[in-house]
Amino acid sequence: MLELIINVISKWAIPFLVLFIPLFAYIKGVKVYEVFIEGAEEGFKIAIKLIPYLVAMLVAISVFRNSGAMAIVVEALKPVTDLLHIPGEVLPLAIMRPLSGGGALGISTELINTFGPDSLIGRLASTMQGSSDTTFFVLTVYFGSVGITKYRHALWVGLLADISSFIASVYIVNRMFG
Amino acid sequence: MINLIWLTLIAVGIIVAAINGQPEIITDSVLQAANLGVKYSFDLIGLMTFWLGIMRLGEVAGLVDILARLIRPFTRFLFPSVPQDHPAMGAILLNLSANILGLGNAATPFGLKAMQELQSINKGSNEASDAMITFLALNTSCITLVPATIIGVRVAAGSANPTEIVGTTIFATSVGMILAVTFDRIFRYFAKKRG
Structure with a gap:
């Protein structure tokens, strides 16, 4: 259903x-x-x-991947990511997503290009990119505009929501396309 | 933070390539990836141009106001500390509606206005109010009906079905939004308990 x-x-x-x-x-x-x-x-x-954002992130990620550094990290985290059915390749995207919209778009573009838009990783990267926002940026700009310096639990709520969207993306993409 | 991540990706990559004795991989990667960045932005132009044209029609026709009316019952429950007729409520509704429609440019001014109005209720304190935290939780986790940019990237990459991720995206973002509100309430409950 x-x-x-x-x-x-x-x-x-x-x-x-x-x-x-x-x-x-x-x-x-x-x-x-x-x-x-x-x-x-x-x-x-x-x-x-978008050009500068895409170039900056595509270069950084492809240097990191093609050098073999990505494989080392993915391998090291395999026990954890396998347990949760997360492809290790999308972890950099999960980390970048709350920080920078352009940066995250660069990483998801690289994943889509490397693995193909219709691969599991390509679909997962697409879903992650669309389902979350640049929490850090929004909080800084919005609170900054009215002089709020004590965020209380705002950052925690935002990050927990991002993690939830990430896990929900992994779940639904595995279920729909896995 | 983003500065450090970016630098780490490049520096670690180059160090690993150096240890493996393959510096030429780095040179190739840099050239190819830089070209790819430009290619992708150009491939995005078509879809972005069309979609923003359509969305401007929605904006001018007052779709944001209609959506604001539709979601009003929910915000009443979400913002008990804001009087219903307060200007903050209107700005919050317009911001969330613009976000749902994916109108980033229209959403930001409403959002900043909402923060100003919430700050006037907050009596100029430098500490975030409950309503502000709820507002930002919704703002950052809110549903976007059509993730146009990523669909454009998929088109550019030659996807057989570029829009197949619309449904999964709406699902994932809905889970995020519901949990954001839940976490917000839980944190607030414990903050009150502590005094």
């Missing part, structure tokens, strides 16, 4: 939104074509802005 729901959402989410949003905007009297173009321009800028 869970598999069925998730498959239906994956297949229909985008066609539905691509039909629903412009139609709804048109009914609301929005000049759909002009406004679309205005938003689309933004997309180009965002994609280009």
Whole structure:
């Protein structure tokens, strides 16, 4: 049942939104074509802005992997990761995800490119990238903007949520595609 | 922190390659990976351009406001310390709605406004209030309906089914969000107990 729901959402989410949003905007009297173009321009800028983040992380990760250092780390952590059915290759992504959105995107892009987008690791990296946020960054910016210096349990809650999303990603990707 | 991780990846990689006596691997990796970074951003342009065009339509048509109305019953339960008609509530609702729709640029101003309003209830203290912590827990763990960037990366990598991860992503993020709220309540309970 869970598999069925998730498959239906994956297949229909985008066609539905691509039909629903412009139609709804048109009914609301929005000049759909002009406004679309205005938003689309933004997309180009965002994609280009990603270049430095992608280059920085892709270089660092591929140096780390191709030198053989990654294999050493993955091997060392094997007892723990095997127990939880986590492919060791995604651990750098799990560590980077709360720290830097661009950095995490660089690592997941490298994983998707190296193992293939339709491999288990590729799917897991995709799910992890989409299901979590840059907790450290958000906390620093939002609290900083109003002069809060004592975070209390905010950081713990954020990190526990990230770990939960990570474990949930491993579980659901193994279940759906494993 | 990110500075240290980045440096460690590169430094350890080079040291391991040196021990193995294969420095040429590093040179090859650097050149190939740098090119790949540019290739991927270019491959992303198409999808990002289209998707942000669609999302702008949603934004201008007032989809954020409609979603805000839909999630209002939940926030009443989540923010007992914020009066329902307080401007903080409106900003929180708009921020979370924009996040759900994946409108990062629209979400941030609402988010900063929400923090300001929450700080006014917090009487200018330098300590985070319960409501702020709950708000940030939701903000960082919140569902995104369509993870457009990662779908773009999958398209660029030649995936046979780039969107197959939408469902698994929504599942994983929902688990994260529910547990974030739960952890928040547990921490708050123990903080109160301690006085």
